[in-house]
Amino acid sequence: MSSPAPERAPRKDAAENRAAILRAAAQLLNYDPDASLEAIAAAAGLSRRALYGHFATRDDLLRELVVIGAARITTALPASTGGDSRLQLAIIGARLWDEVEHVRVMARVAVRGPLAPVVADALEPLRRTLREVIEQGVRAGELRQDIxxxxxxxxxxxxxxxxxxEAARGPxxxxxxxxxxxxxxxxxxxxDWREADRILTALNASAPDAGTSIGSGTGDPGTSGAGA
Amino acid sequence: MSSPAPERAPRKDAAENRAAILRAAAQLLNYDPDASLEAIAAAAGLSRRALYGHFATRDDLLRELVVIGAARITTALPASTGGDSRLQLAIIGARLWDEVEHVRVMARVAVRGPLAPVVADALEPLRRTLREVIEQGVRAGELRQDIxxxxxxxxxxxxxxxxxxEAARGPxxxxxxxxxxxxxxxxxxxxDWREADRILTALNASAPDAGTSIGSGTGDPGTSGAGA
DNA sequence: CCTAAGTTGCACTCGGTTGTGCAAGATCGT
DNA sequence: ACGATCTTGCACAACCGAGTGCAACTTAGG
Structure with a gap:
């Protein structure tokens, strides 16, 4: 009775498949928020029926995506209110960009339906940080005062x-x-946009590079292409 | 080849109902892009069956909404490239605000599905104007140069x-x-946000006030006649 | 190699929505 | 008042997606 679920370790391939489903879901739902489980399973290289072995419900899959996504996003957020609000803002922005797919899934899929509260909850830390940074920036006179x-x-x-x-439609x-x-x-x-350059430089100095792509497809790894 | 459709004048109440449907659709689709015809008809005070008397297909209804919406939005746009780009931008923004419902319907509903090309087409004039204004503003050094x-x-x-x-969720x-x-x-x-106030003043001076109701536009041009 | 975990395909049920057909009723317009 | 024009309600058929049950198959892993 200590733990209701014994949680036997899943087989290795099963774990991979589960991950593949999540990856496929994140990718597909970006283009079509109403993508069917059929399509997702197919994109993951599985049968629709097999998907139900990992997620009992469509909502369960979505929920999982939300949790994972939120966790990834809130990782490496600026350690709360600290220095220059402009820089902090830039860091947050960069973080969001590094997790485009997850962010968009949260924004496009999870907002409507019964997931809304879950999403709101999961994103609260991020939103709180953002609010704090902005409030601080406004107070310090670094940001606009009219809103x-x-x-x-x-x-x-x-x-x-x-x-x-924008990024989703034109790479x-x-x-x-x-x-x-x-x-x-x-x-x-x-x-002032003329000061933005300075911030960008500072940002690149502070954040090395977060090479984090989710996609990588169902079997084709080479998807880079952004040079220079 | 004279006219494929004799276009018998519809009965007056029928025309009103048609308008009511469009109004209800615009309103409901704002909250739920997937609102059923059932719901729309009900909101218009009609039976679902009656709706099919006005629009053969869901897409037809949507298409009509798009056309009407685009027409309304592109009305009273700044007469192409003229004076201060900031002011023109403000005018466009204000126009969009005056047509929130239509704008959002276009953005939320019509973008996906087979309507996408129709929407893109209908909005092209607006987008073109916007691009022109911005390009001109950039060239004149009135707007940011880094994008x-x-x-x-x-x-x-x-x-x-x-x-x-934002307006849709918190009035x-x-x-x-x-x-x-x-x-x-x-x-x-x-x-610079400190200059924005000046623009707002100029805007309010140039644009008196745009009354905002959605209905009334069943497709007849210049049948208004309600003079102030 | 043998077992349990995982997958597959098929055949369902169920719910929701779109689109039609038709007969009866309500209403406008003349 | 009378006819044409809506509107209505109901009963359809069709489609699509979610979720389930089950038997047979494949595969990981001790």
Whole structure:
């Protein structure tokens, strides 16, 4: 009775398949928020029936995606309110860009339906940090004063989402994508674009590079292509 | 080849019902892009069956919404490239705000599915104007220089959409909504927020007030006649 | 090699939505 | 008042997606 689920270790291939499903789901749901389990299973190289062996319900799969996604996103967030709010904002933006697929899944899929509360909950840390950073920035006079911090925070969130959407339809290079997300967020906050360059430099100095792609497809690994 | 459709004038109440359907659709689809015809018909005070008397297909209804919406939005756009790009941008933003429902329907519903090309087509004039205004503004040094005009145009579009979404979930006053849309668009374009106030004033001076109701547009041109 | 874990294919049920056909009723317009 | 024009309600058929049960098969791993 100590643990209701003995949790026997799953077989190795089963674990891989489960991961493949999650990967496929993240990828497909980006293009079509209503992608069927059929399609997802197929993209993962499995039968629809097998999918039910890993996730009892569509919602369960989604929930799992949300949890994983939120965990990834909130990783390596700026250690709460600290130095220059502009830089912190840039760091957050860059982090979002590094997790485009997850972010978009959260934004496009999980928002509607019974998942909404789960998503809201999972994203709360991120949102809180964002609000804090912005509020601090506004207070310090580093950001625009004509929009209250909470509202501004939501606008920034939306602006970032916009760029992320852009990336989904017209593939941007990693570099360019990061640039745009950060530029968008900062622009929305009222930072003079002439100062943005300085922030970008500082950002690249502080964040080495997060090489994290989710896709990698069902079997074709070479998907780089962003050079220079 | 004279006219394929004799176009007998519809009965008056029928025309009203048709308009009611369109109104209900615009409203419902704002909350749920997948609202059923059942729900729409009900909201319009009609039976589902009656709806099919006006629109043969769900897509037909959507298409009609798109056409009407696009027509309304592109009405009263700045007469192409003219004076201050900041002001023109503000005018466009205000126009979008005045047509929130339609804009959001286009953005949320019509983008996916077989409607996508129709929407793209219908919105082309607006997008073209936006691009032109921004390009001109960039060239004139009034807007930020670090993002190319076409990209910037899409980001502005997205930023506006963000605010519009905000309005959908937390009701903003007409005033505040217009303010935010304009502020968002201008901010994204790199305009110093301290100058935004001036633009807003100029905007309010140029645009008296756009009444906002959605119905009334069953497709007849110039049948208004209600003079102020 | 043998067993248990995992997968597959098929055949269902169930619910929701779209689109039709048709007869009876309500309503506009003349 | 009378006819044409809607509207209605019901009963359809069709499609699609989720979720389940089961028997047979494949595979990991001790």
């Amino acid at each position: 209250d911090a909470p509202t501004l925070a939501r606008l920034v969130e939306g602006a970032a989402l916009t760029v992320l959407d 941007l290079s990693r570099e360019r994508g990061r640039q745009l997300v950060v530029l968008g967020a900062l622009g929305m906050c009222g930072l | 190319d005009a076409p990209t910037l145009a899409r980001l502005v579009e997205g930023a506006a959409l963000t605010v519009l979404d 903003l006053s007409r005033e505040r909504g217009r303010q935010l849309v304009v502020l968002g668009a201008l901010g994204m374009c790199g305009l």
